[in-house]
Amino acid sequence: MERNRRGTLLAALLLSACSRGESRIGDLGVRDVQIRIAPAGASSAAIYFTMQNHGAVADTLRRIATDAGVVSLHDNVSQGGMVAMTSLPLLPVPPNDVVTFSQGKRHGMLENFSRRVGVGDTLTLDFDFARSGHLRLRATVQLITGTE
Amino acid sequence: MKRLAVWLSLAAAFACRGGEQGELSPSGFIGAELPNPVPKPDFTFTDSKGKPFSFVAETQGKVTLLFFGYTHCPDVCPVHLANIAAVLDKLSEEESRDIKVVFVTTDPQRDSIAVLDRWVKGFNPTFVGLTGSDSLLAAAQEIVKLLPAIRDSVRDASGGYAVGHAATVIAYTRDGAGRVMYPFGTRQRDWAHDLPLLLAYGAK
Numbered sequence: 001m002e003r004n005r006r007g008t009l010l011a012a013l014l015l016s017a018c019s020r021g022e023s024r025i026g027d028l029g030v031r032d033v034q035i036r037i038a039p040a041g042a043s044s045a046a047i048y049f050t051m052q053n054h055g056a057v058a059d060t061l062r063r064i065a066t067d068a069g070v071v072s073l074h075d076n077v078s079q080g081g082m083v084a085m086t087s088l089p090l091l092p093v094p095p096n097d098v099v100t101f102s103q104g105k106r107h108g109m110l111e112n113f114s115r116r117v118g119v120g121d122t123l124t125l126d127f128d129f130a131r132s133g134h135l136r137l138r139a140t141v142q143l144i145t146g147t148e
Numbered sequence: 149m150k151r152l153a154v155w156l157s158l159a160a161a162f163a164c165r166g167g168e169q170g171e172l173s174p175s176g177f178i179g180a181e182l183p184n185p186v187p188k189p190d191f192t193f194t195d196s197k198g199k200p201f202s203f204v205a206e207t208q209g210k211v212t213l214l215f216f217g218y219t220h221c222p223d224v225c226p227v228h229l230a231n232i233a234a235v236l237d238k239l240s241e242e243e244s245r246d247i248k249v250v251f252v253t254t255d256p257q258r259d260s261i262a263v264l265d266r267w268v269k270g271f272n273p274t275f276v277g278l279t280g281s282d283s284l285l286a287a288a289q290e291i292v293k294l295l296p297a298i299r300d301s302v303r304d305a306s307g308g309y310a311v312g313h314a315a316t317v318i319a320y321t322r323d324g325a326g327r328v329m330y331p332f333g334t335r336q337r338d339w340a341h342d343l344p345l346l347l348a349y350g351a352k
Contacts, residue, residue, distance in 0.1 A: 041263060083224055144227060145230055146227050146335075
């Protein structure tokens with residue numbers, strides 16, 4: 001009985017850990033979503049996340065939408081100490097593969113704020129996948145803290 | 149359990165560092181030391197009050213960190229500044245007083261003096277945000293041996309534009325020589341290692 005209860009508790013814990021970690025729509029999973037913003041006077045925020053295609057068929061991230069502003073997807077291209085952002089119009093997510101958006105590399109850029117976007121505000125992001133459909137998830141805006 | 153967590157995080161930190169346990173420069177810096185140091189560019193920018201700011205005069209005798217960027221930048225610029233600010237917070241007051249962080253905009257159209265000042269000071273109230281004419285800003289980057297900022301000709305979805313800029317912080321020692329470059333990816337632990345060395349550089 002005691003063991004059974006422990007098992008149930010463990011299962012519940014694992015389940016909650018999973019749902020917090022990854023949100024799924026069909027074969028597509030999105031996890032570790034972070035919205036990062038500068039401490040003051042910011043006119044843009046960075047969006048970082050990890051996408052995983054658990055299926056055997058390729059998919060494409062078409063866009064990310066939010067009612068808080070306009071999101072565009074970028075990559076940072078550096079050359080000889082210079083860096084420039086290039087737009088990523090469509091982002092393929094190959095079968096059984098992981099695509100990461102992270103600091104200093106590929107990132108989402110939220111700008112043209114249509115309402116207050118500051119530390120502690122929770123935004124809904126709508127990931128639009130060509131095959132799997134729309135995945136809506138919520139993330140709280142955090143301060144940019146850099147890398148220790 | 150607690151001890152295990154500490155060991156795990158240590159192991160993870162070590163694993164992340166991987167093979168990049170790089171060599172130090174001849175003077176012991178983690179940053180890239182220039183074989184031929186460059187002089188401070190003798191430019192007069194415009195400060196947050198609209199007043200002239202002579203880069204040479206205003207930073208004399210201080211370790212100066214010069215960085216070009218723009219406030220609309222979501223990723224590289226704020227991360228660089230957040231890292232420097234976090235390390236300055238940990239230095240003594242005496243040390244941090246002798247380090248001047250100068251952020252020069254590469255996007256003077258959108259970065260008005262007011263916008264620039266608020267954004268830069270959000271990281272640390274001692275940070276200085278500077279602007280100037282297009283030709284001055286281009287020439288300033290040229291002088292520090294970097295390519296001038298080139299505006300991205302491709303407009304993004306919202307009609308904005310991305311601004312190319314030097315992602316490298318140039319560190320000048322107290323003698324006014326630009327000696328060490330810090331590319332994007334320089335972490336807080338790297339700054340914590342190098343800032344005291346920059347402060348002590350050339351001291352008898």
